[in-house]
Amino acid sequence: MKDLRIAVIGAGNMGQALLEGLVESGQVRPSRICASDRRKDRLTDLKKRLRICTESRNTAAVKKADIVVLAVKPQILDKVLIELKPALPTDCLLISIVAGFPTGLIEHLAGGKRRVVRAMPNIAAMVRMAATAICQGKQARKADMKLARRIFETCGTVTEVDESLMDAVTGLSGTGPMYIFIIIEALSDAGVRVGLGREQATQLAIQTILGAGEMVRSTGRHPIYLKDMVTSPGGTAINALYSLEKTGLRADLMDAVETATRRSAELGKPYAENKNS
Ligand SMILES: NC(=O)c1ccc[n+]([C@@H]2O[C@H](COP(=O)([O-])OP(=O)(O)OC[C@H]3O[C@@H](n4cnc5c(N)ncnc54)[C@H](OP(=O)(O)O)[C@@H]3O)[C@@H](O)[C@H]2O)c1
Known part of the structure; x- marks a missing residue:
């Protein structure tokens, strides 16, 4: 090369x-x-x-x-x-x-x-x-x-x-960093809301995302297995999960990926139509 x-x-x-x-x-x-x-x-x-x-x-x-x-x-x-x-x-x-x-x-x-x-x-x-x-x-x-x-x-x-x-790849990983940027910002805001300083809250959020990603990658474990590892009976994680499920974080992410996938498919359409006319 x-x-x-x-x-x-x-x-x-x-x-x-x-x-x-x-x-x-x-x-x-x-x-x-x-x-x-x-x-x-x-x-x-x-x-x-x-x-x-x-x-x-x-x-x-x-x-x-x-x-x-x-x-x-x-x-x-x-x-x-x-x-x-x-x-x-x-x-x-x-x-x-x-x-x-x-x-x-x-x-x-x-x-x-x-x-x-x-x-x-x-x-x-x-x-x-x-x-x-x-x-x-x-x-x-x-x-x-x-x-x-x-x-x-x-x-x-x-x-x-x-x-x-x-187009599906575009919706998931092509657009994907944006989802994570928003999640980091939201976690940082959440940290500030419960009393942490902005800088520390952001650093903790970033390292948490990096660490969680690395755990899924390096252990090869299904994320659900890792989720079960951290949700102890009556603990903080299971209560936080209940809150996330009520507001529908999973469905929101699925919707976002589907919307971006659809938008990707639309981008070339006017030019493809010209080609065929
Ligand atoms: N950004 C992403 O996250 C991402 C991810 C995956 C794929 N992509 C794809 O990558 C492509 C580029 O995205 P980008 O984010 O790098 O966009 P970008 O930062 O706007 O880069 C495009 C560059 O092309 C220049 N340009 C405009 N007209 C030109 C011309 N006629 N000839 C040569 N250069 C010209 C632009 O100058 P001006 O700034 O003056 O317009 C700009 O410097 C897009 O097609 C996008 O779909 C982007």
Whole structure:
């Protein structure tokens, strides 16, 4: 992978996180990575910090690229692809992290028989702790999936799914850090409400989330088993659980994931309808 040329189109939150992961991992030479964005200040900062190449024109960034990572917002992906189409090297691999755009639609917007891998990371890529799912477009090969896996492993864990599940992944883990941010904030508020200082309450909430996640991950135990471990008869945990069940926290989370899944499916629809009309 070291000598592959990688272009990242859109150097916002996710684009930058990926660029940092790639450079820090040492898997690709910085001189082989090129980022483009409409924000010149972002490009200047990236060039200085990561010693990668930058271009303010997307078409210049993809010239000679082996892999083009699409990291712009869904609302402008069609315009970006129409602009890129004539400049894309014939055999480059397109990797899209754009929510809601199926591989078939990306192939179509990029001019037909293109190798496309779709990925859904999350914002924790910024701290190399993302949960990413990848799926294979019709023209993509197994080797493309391996490459995509290596790229996203520089920012966290990677799992492969069928494309039909990508919107569900977007609803669960793509959007997921937001659920946890809100839970941390709510727990911190709750701590303050019962008398703790803000800083201590927030630190305790953060470490509790990290510790609970690590327990589920490292023990391999079902969360219900771990829940039973901490709910002693008549104790604090079982009383807190009763309160949560009354207000329906589980159903609220299920609703939120379903709503985000539906929204992901909607994002590419207007462009898919144009394609078919
Ligand atoms: N954020 C997440 O949690 C997350 C998680 C998984 C997947 N994603 C996907 O990742 C993609 C990027 O999200 P993000 O949060 O990184 O967004 P973002 O921070 O807004 O980054 C997009 C970048 O693209 C730039 N841009 C706008 N128009 C452009 C153009 N024509 N050519 C090149 N660059 C252009 C933007 O500049 P301006 O700021 O000036 O517009 C911005 O710097 C989205 O499609 C999203 O669905 C996001």
